[in-house]
Amino acid sequence: MWEIIILLILSAVAFFITDELIPNLTDLFVKAGLFGIDLCKTSKKKIPEAIGVISGCVFLITSFLFIPVVFGNGLMDTQHFPHNEFAEVLAGLLSICCMLLLGFADDVLDLRWRYKLLLPTVASLPLLVVYYVNFNSTTFVVPIPLRQWLGVSINIGVLYYVYMGMLAVFCTNAINILAGVNGLEVGQSVVIALSIILFDIIELKGDQFKAHTFSLHIMIPYLATTLALLKHNWYPSKVFVGDTFCYVSGMTFAVVAILSHFSKTVLLFFLPQIINFLYSVPQLFHIIPCPRHRLPKYSEETDLLHASRTIIVKKEMTALTKLILRVLTMLHLIDKIEDEESITINNMTLINLFLIKLGPIPEVQLTKKLMMFQGFCTGVAFIIRYPLASYFYDS
Numbered sequence: 550m551w552e553i554i555i556l557l558i559l560s561a562v563a564f565f566i567t568d569e570l571i572p573n574l575t576d577l578f579v580k581a582g583l584f585g586i587d588l589c590k591t592s593k594k595k596i597p598e599a600i601g602v603i604s605g606c607v608f609l610i611t612s613f614l615f616i617p618v619v620f621g622n623g624l625m626d627t628q629h630f631p632h633n634e635f636a637e638v639l640a641g642l643l644s645i646c647c648m649l650l651l652g653f654a655d656d657v658l659d660l661r662w663r664y665k666l667l668l669p670t671v672a673s674l675p676l677l678v679v680y681y682v683n684f685n686s687t688t689f690v691v692p693i694p695l696r697q698w699l700g701v702s703i704n705i706g707v708l709y710y711v712y713m714g715m716l717a718v719f720c721t722n723a724i725n726i727l728a729g730v731n732g733l734e735v736g737q738s739v740v741i742a743l744s745i746i747l748f749d750i751i752e753l754k755g756d757q758f759k760a761h762t763f764s765l766h767i768m769i770p771y772l773a774t775t776l777a778l779l780k781h782n783w784y785p786s787k788v789f790v791g792d793t794f795c796y797v798s799g800m801t802f803a804v805v806a807i808l809s810h811f812s813k814t815v816l817l818f819f820l821p822q823i824i825n826f827l828y829s830v831p832q833l834f835h836i837i838p839c840p841r842h843r844l845p846k847y848s849e850e851t852d853l854l855h856a857s858r859t860i861i862v863k864k865e866m867t868a869l870t871k872l873i874l875r876v877l878t879m880l881h882l883i884d885k886i887e888d889e890e891s892i893t894i895n896n897m898t899l900i901n902l903f904l905i906k907l908g909p910i911p912e913v914q915l916t917k918k919l920m921m922f923q924g925f926c927t928g929v930a931f932i933i934r935y936p937l938a939s940y941f942y943d944s
Contacts, residue, residue: 555618560773567604567777581855585789587849599656599796604774605649607883611770612642633683640679641804652796673717674805713807721799723822729844730914731786732916735779738798741921742772744818760809771801784913806816817930821923825899831873832897843896853909856895
């Protein structure tokens with residue numbers, strides 16, 4: 550218990566340090582050319598980008614300072630030192646540190662999408678190596694309805710490591726593609742972090758006490774620094790967080806999911822991001838034309854956001870494109886305008902879907918509604934994880 554109290558104190562200090570550093574360092578980012586223009590505002594003021602590197606650095610430093618608190622007693626008794634647990638902490642922080650470096654490189658160099666998929670894979674290698682050395686458990690429990698055909702459990706071997714590597718890639722990029730309005734990247738990460746912390750607290754009484762304690766040791770300082778960043782990134786945003794923040798956040802969630810052994814539960818907390826990814830697939834794979842930016846369209850006259858759109862030339866449509874458009878139209882998931890030569894639809898993101906369903910709304914209201922949806926999905930996740938899980942698993 551005393552460890553958590555010290556961690557809370559360190560995290561509180563980290564919050565205030567991050568809150569103080571961000572406004573004091575923003576001019577350095579602008580002078581270095583790391584700035585952007587908010588396309589959803591009338592103002593053309595330069596707004597510093599990649600500020601997520603500040604909160605990420607403070608988060609890592611706080612985690613480093615906490616290591617002696619957790620393992621200090623073990624240093625006095627080297628024969629009983631928990632080497633496996635120590636290796637897990639170091640591997641987790643190393644992966645997060647790698648993503649901080651690679652994310653900042655992406656913000657500076659504006660890397661292509663294929664590298665955005667490769668970077669999390671490379672950064673997750675320390676996690677996978679430690680998992681292999683400490684656990685190497687590649688067996689998953691089969692749901693009760695399927696056990697008559699598949700048995701109680703299945704060992705999928707190396708495919709389990711492929712799954713964990715893909716989890717790291719998904720977590721880092723899922724936050725990145727559900728973005729575009731002030732406070733959204735940081736806001737959704739705060740809700741996910743709170744969800745994981747609540748889940749850890751619920752599970753502390755179970756037999757996985759150490760795993761969930763490890764998760765809390767990572768998530769509490771992350772939440773503190775992220776809340777400080779949200780204060781400056783909320784509407785009207787004074788800073789942009791950049792890909793650095795999205796990468797650090799995604800890898801942090803992947804670290805606790807993999808090393809604390811609740812990856813499926815973490816994916817449940819990513820329901821809005823999963824929905825956004827599935828909805829975006831036709832454009833991400835260029836089955837439907839995908840512009841470089843799919844941000845909402847801002848109206849200076851009304852100060853409201855409208856769904857942005859893309860144009861599909863009928864002569865260039867494939868059979869698959871026609872099928873997807875037909876299905877989406879039947880499900881009322883797109884706003885379609887058709888003429889003789891082309892079809893105009895909204896860009897396929899969850900943000901634009903909210904705008905076509907709710908109508909043009911102010912940016913801050915859009916962010917709040919998306920955050921409410923994230924919170925609602927957390928409630929759904931807990932229902933799936935507890936009451937409904939008993940129908941599919943023994944406990």
